[in-house]
Every structure is written in structure tokens, then in C-alpha cells.
Amino acid sequence: MFTIFSKDFSDFFNSLVAYITIGVFLLVTGLFLWVFPESSILDYGYAGLDSLFNVAPYIFMFLIPAVTMRSLAEEKKEGTFELLATRPLTDWQIVLGKYFAALLIVVLSLIPTLIYYISVYQLGVIKGNIDSGAVAGSYIGLLLLGGCFTAIGIFSSSVSKNQIISFTIAVFLCFFAFSGFDSISQLLSLQSIETVITSIGINQHYQSISRGVLDSRDLVYFLSFISLFLLITKTILGGRKW
Amino acid sequence: MSIVVDNISKIYGQQVAVDHISFKVEKGQILGFLGPNGAGKSTTMKILTCFIPQTSGNASVSGFDVAESPMDVRRNIGYLPEHNPLYVDMYVKEALSFIADIHAVEQKGKRIAEVIELTGLGDEQHKKIGTLSKGYRQRVGLAQAIIHDPAVLVLDEPTTGLDPNQIIGIRKLIRELGKTKTVVFSTHIMQEVEAVCDQLVIINKGKLVANDSVEGLKSQYSAKSLEQIFVLLTNPANQQD
Numbered sequence: 001m002f003t004i005f006s007k008d009f010s011d012f013f014n015s016l017v018a019y020i021t022i023g024v025f026l027l028v029t030g031l032f033l034w035v036f037p038e039s040s041i042l043d044y045g046y047a048g049l050d051s052l053f054n055v056a057p058y059i060f061m062f063l064i065p066a067v068t069m070r071s072l073a074e075e076k077k078e079g080t081f082e083l084l085a086t087r088p089l090t091d092w093q094i095v096l097g098k099y100f101a102a103l104l105i106v107v108l109s110l111i112p113t114l115i116y117y118i119s120v121y122q123l124g125v126i127k128g129n130i131d132s133g134a135v136a137g138s139y140i141g142l143l144l145l146g147g148c149f150t151a152i153g154i155f156s157s158s159v160s161k162n163q164i165i166s167f168t169i170a171v172f173l174c175f176f177a178f179s180g181f182d183s184i185s186q187l188l189s190l191q192s193i194e195t196v197i198t199s200i201g202i203n204q205h206y207q208s209i210s211r212g213v214l215d216s217r218d219l220v221y222f223l224s225f226i227s228l229f230l231l232i233t234k235t236i237l238g239g240r241k242w
Numbered sequence: 243m244s245i246v247v248d249n250i251s252k253i254y255g256q257q258v259a260v261d262h263i264s265f266k267v268e269k270g271q272i273l274g275f276l277g278p279n280g281a282g283k284s285t286t287m288k289i290l291t292c293f294i295p296q297t298s299g300n301a302s303v304s305g306f307d308v309a310e311s312p313m314d315v316r317r318n319i320g321y322l323p324e325h326n327p328l329y330v331d332m333y334v335k336e337a338l339s340f341i342a343d344i345h346a347v348e349q350k351g352k353r354i355a356e357v358i359e360l361t362g363l364g365d366e367q368h369k370k371i372g373t374l375s376k377g378y379r380q381r382v383g384l385a386q387a388i389i390h391d392p393a394v395l396v397l398d399e400p401t402t403g404l405d406p407n408q409i410i411g412i413r414k415l416i417r418e419l420g421k422t423k424t425v426v427f428s429t430h431i432m433q434e435v436e437a438v439c440d441q442l443v444i445i446n447k448g449k450l451v452a453n454d455s456v457e458g459l460k461s462q463y464s465a466k467s468l469e470q471i472f473v474l475l476t477n478p479a480n481q482q483d
Contacts, residue, residue, distance in 0.1 A: 003343040014331060079327030083386070086291040086323075087344045088316040241295050 004089070004097025008071065012105055017070075021063050022109040028059050033116060047124040048131065049117060053138040053210055057178055057203075060106070060149050065170030067105055068153025069163045071098045072237075077161040091237045095230055099154050106146040110139070133212035141209035144222040148202055149174045151229035158236045177225075178202045243302075244269040244394055244424035245290065250299035252285050259285045261448035262299065267441065269393075272420040274439035275428040278476050282448040283428045284324050287396050290426075291321045304393050317345070320387035324398040326380060330372035334363060334382055337371060338389055345390035353389060360418075361385045362411060377408035384412070388419065395419060397427035401434065413438055432468040446476040 012018040032039045032055045039051040075081040084094055120130050149170075156170035157163075181201025185194045198204045202225070205218040245267040252260040260282040267273045277283050288294045290301055292312040300307060306314040329337055335354060342350045358367050361381040366374055371382055380400060387395060400416070401409045409431070416425060417438055429435060435442060436456055444452035452459060452475055456468070463471045473480050 003340060007340050011331065078330075079323070079325050080329055081327075082288075082293055082323050083327050086293050086316055086319070086321045087341070088313045089344060090313075240293070 001089075001093040001097045004084075004094055005101050008098050008101035009104060012067070012101065017067060018105050018108070021067050021105060022112075025059055025063055025109040026112055029055060029113060029116075041120060047120050047129040049120060049135055049138065052113060052116060053142060056142055057145055057206065060146055061171060061174045061178065063109075064102070064106060064146065064149040065153045065156065065167045065174065068098075068102045068150060068157050068170065069167040070157065071102060071154055072157040072233075073161055073163045073166045076158075077163075085240070091234050095154065095234050095237065099150060099230060102150045102153065103147060106150060107143065110142065110146070131212070134210065135212075137212035137214065138210040140214065141206045141218075144209070144219075145178075145202060145206050148177065148222060148225050148229075151226045151233075152177065155229045155233045155236075158233045178206075243267070244271070244304060245273075245426065246300075246302045247286070247290070248300045250286065250289060250296045250301055252282070252289060252294070253297045258448050260289070260296075263445065263448075263450040264299075265443050265450065265453050267424055267426060269424055270420070270422065271424055271440045272416065272438055273424075273426045273441045273443060274435040275426055275443055275445070276430075276435065276472060277428075277445035281445045281476075283445055284398055286445070287321070287398050287426070287428070290315075290396055291319055292316055317390070318393050320390065320392040320395045322380075322383045322387045322395075322397040322400055326383040328371050328379060328382060328386075331370065333370055334358075334367045334374075337382065338385055341386045342389050347390050353391075357385045357389050360388070361415065377404050377411075380404060380408070380412065384415065393423055395423055395425045395427075397425065399428050399430070401429060401431060409434070432472065436468060444472065444475055451475045 029052055033041055033049075033051050037043050039055065041047075041049070041051060044051070072081075075084065117130070117135055121128055121132075124130055152173045153166075153170045156173065157166045159169060160166050178201065181197050182203055185197035185201075199221075202222075205221045208215055209218050243266050247263060247265050249262050249264050250260055251258070251262050263282075263286065265273075275283050275286075285294070289296045290303060290308065292308050292315050295309065300309070302308065303315045304318045306318065308315050329340075332340070335358075338354045338357065339350065342354060347353050358364055361384055363378065363381055363385060366378050371379065374382065384397070384400065387397065397416070401412050404412065413434060416427060419425060420438070439456060441455055442452060442459060443450065452471075454462065459471055460466075460468070463474065466474070
């Protein structure tokens with residue numbers, strides 16, 4: 001699995017995907033956090049990284065599918081999947097290797113944002129005025145959210161040979177999983193099970209972890225979500241054997 | 243027995259791709275796998291390499307059953323698929339290193355150098371695969387198939403689209419490898435078959451129509467060339483005299 005992981009990870013850097021993704025992510029978050037007046041921390045006046053954590057999921061919704069769209073779709077289209085499938089590699093090793101390679105790119109795009117945290121920390125009226133617990137919780141939430149989106153991305157890549165279709169499906173599923181359920185729960189006819197529906201969506205668990213309290217229910221949710229999509233992906237790959 | 247194919251069938255929906263074929267290949271033999279396009283050669287090879295499962299029947303490679311021990315089969319087989327899929331953005335050495343890592347090849351650097359030497363890739367080893375000509379790409383595919391020193395080689399049309407010089411090169415290599423390994427390769431070039439193979443299997447529309455040594459077939463259909471025998475067995479209406 002490590003072989004697949006390191007090959008895919010190097011591929012991201014060779015093909016400039018990594019540079020562009022990380023660069024764009026940092027550029028957009030930087031603009032939102034420090035330049036645009038509505039969401040800028042400097043204008044908001046409060047020492048908090050809320051803007052980052054509000055905006056990041058939406059940026060991830062587009063960037064992560066862009067990173068993952070070629071992982072399996074290209075293998076199937078070029079035929080190199082046959083190359084991998086006739087080697088002593090289990091399907092799980094292939095899926096997990098690619099998943100972790102994409103996830104590492106997500107992690108690498110988040111690490112530089114720690115500079116924002118350090119900046120707000122220093123800029124506070126009293127140094128260290130920022131709610132570090134909430135920030136830590138939010139980072140963990142964002143990481144898990146990134147993990148979910150990556151799993152969706154890998155799944156979408158396995159569904160089609162066409163990268164654009166993979167991308168579109170991934171964006172749609174990410175959006176739906178994140179905010180779709182909140183919107184559905186507001187339909188009048190579903191009022192009685194409103195809380196159940198919102199708890200299927202990622203947003204509710206993301207907000208919950210962002211408060212800084214790591215509820216095991218949220219952790220279980222995220223890990224189950226990721227496992228579910230990776231399991232479906234592995235099953236789809238195994239479909240050639242039916 | 244290095245390869246045993248026992249009553250293998252593969253059915254896709256309504257279409258019977260492979261229809262109860264059986265043959266055996268002994269260790270160290272070179273088998274020529276012939277048949278018209280669409281006869282079921284590639285499908286049989288994909289079953290042998292555990293890429294797709296058979297609908298019925300058994301097959302084993304080096305004693306390992308393809309259905310029960312696929313990982314062991316894959317470790318003992320070197321496969322060159324029909325369209326020779328390659329990672330075109332990788333450099334030759336990089337791609338070989340990747341495959342070597344998957345197989346946990348010992349003394350990787352040494353083995354890669356050996357394989358590059360064997361397949362004649364010396365001059366091209368620092369180039370990206372995407373920039374190589376077809377002949378060299380075939381050699382890379384072949385290098386990827388032999389790098390882990392498998393006991394059995396399954397090569398699907400290894401000489402398609404190559405110029406005569408390159409074909410002679412690949413043929414020499416197959417003969418060389420055939421001295422110590424079991425080789426199954428499919429081709430449409432009859433002289434190749436006569437020059438290299440010990441055993442011949444001809445498939446038509448999924449069914450086995452011949453399984454014999456080259457001399458055996460020729461004595462059975464006296465005074466006919468291999469090409470004429472092939473046409474006779476697969477498309478009798480197409481015969482010319």
C-alpha cells in the first residue's frame with residue numbers, strides 16, 4: 001500500500017496538482033481572512049479564526065474533488081488498472097494507498113494556515129486572547145471534514161472513467177453531504193424527524209467539533225462516513241470479479 | 243505442470259467468450275497461443291493472471307489455483323497486457339522501481355539494471371515513458387513483466403506494431419527467457435510461432451481447435467504451411483490455394 005501511496009503522492013507534485021491546490025487554497029483563505037472586508041479578521045475585530053472555518057469547507061468542496069478526480073478514473077481509462085490488478089496487491093491496498101495520498105495533500109494545505117493562528121494570537125489586545133481550544137477543535141473538525149470529502153472524491157473517481165464526471169459527482173456529493181441535509185430538514189413535512197436528518201449531514205458534526213469539545217459521537221460519525229465510502233469504492237473495484 | 247487450464251469457460255451475459263478449453267503447459271516450455279481476433283485469447287490470459295474470474299472450470303499456475311490463491315498466482319506470473327498500459331508520466335527507471343517495490347524485489351537497484359540490460363532499454367532509461375516509441379514501450383512493458391523474475395510469463399501480443407528489427411529483438415528475448423521460464427504468448431505472426439514455440443494452441447470463437455507441437459500439427463495437415471492450417475481451422479471459407 002505504501003508503494004501506491006508514494007507513487008500517487010509524487011504524481012501530485014510532478015503534475016503540479018499539489019502546488020496549484022495548496023496554492024489556491026491558501027490564496028483564497030488568505031483573501032477571505034485578511035483582505036475582503038466582510039469576512040476579514042482585521043475588520044471583524046474579534047480574535048477568532050471563525051472566517052477560516054466557515055469558508056474552508058466550501059473551498060474544499062471544489063478543491064478536493066479536483067485532487068481526487070484522476071486517482072481511479074485515469075487508471076481505468078489508461079488501462080493501468082489492469083497493471084495494478086494483476087500484481088500481488090489487494091483492492092484495499094490500492095484504495096487506501098490512493099486515499100491517503102490525497103488526504104496528505106489536504107493536510108499539507110492546512111498546515112500553512114497555522115500562521116494565521118499564530119498571527120491572531122500575537123495580534124490580540126492581550127496576547128493569546130484567542131480561544132485556542134475552539135481553534136484546535138475546529139482544525140480537527142476541518143481535517144475530518146477533509147477526510148470525508150476525500151473519501152467521496154475517491155469514490156466518485158471509481159465510478160467513471162471520465163474525470164469531469166468524477167469531479168462533478170464529487171462536488172455534488174460533497175455539497176449534499178455538507179449542507180444538503182440541513183436544507184432538507186427544513187422542509188415542513190419532515191419537521192418531526194428534523195434532528196435526525198440534520199445529524200446525517202456533515203455540517204452539524206463539524207459545528208459540534210468546532211466548539212472545541214470532541215464528542216465521541218462526532219468522531220464515530222466521521223470515521224464511519226469515511227469507512228463507508230471507502231468500502232463502497234473497494235466494492236466497485238471488485239465488481240470486475242462478479 | 244506449470245500451467246493447467248481445465249475446462250475453463252467465461253460467459254459475458256449472452257456471449258460465450260471462452261468455451262470449455264483445456265490445455266497444459268510444462269515448466270520451461272514456450273506455448274504459442276493463436277486465434278482470430280475476438281477468439282478469446284486475451285480473456286483466457288486475463289483469467290490466468292487473476293484479472294477476471296472464470297465462469298466455470300479451474301486453472302492453476304505453478305500449482306496455485308487462480309480462484310483460491312490469486313495473490314500467489316500474481317507473484318509467480320509476469321503479465322504483458324494487450325494494450326501495454328504504462329504510466330506515461332513516469333520515467334523508465336521510476337516505473338520499474340515502482341513495480342519492483344510492489345513485488346518487494348530484493349536488491350532493487352541491481353535487478354533494475356539487469357532488466358534494463360536484458361530488454362535493451364539502456365539508452366532510453368532516463369526518458370519519460372510517454373516520449374518513447376512503440377517498440378521501446380513494449381520493452382518497458384516486458385521489463386515490468388520480468389522484473390520480479392516470475393516462473394511464468396504471459397504475454398499478450400508482445401510484437402504488435404513493431405518493425406522487423408524490433409520483432410527479432412523481442413523474439414530473441416522470449417527465446418532467452420524461455421530457457422528458464424514457462425512462456426505463453428499470443429501472436430498473429432506465423433513465422434514467430436515456428437521459430438520460437440514448442441507447443442501451439444489455436445482457439446476459434448472461444449473453442450479449442452488445436453493443441454499440439456508445431457511438428458505434430460504439420461504432420462497432421464501435411465503439406466500445408468502454418469498459415470494455411472490456421473485459416474483451415476478457423477475460417478475454412480477463407481481458404482486460398
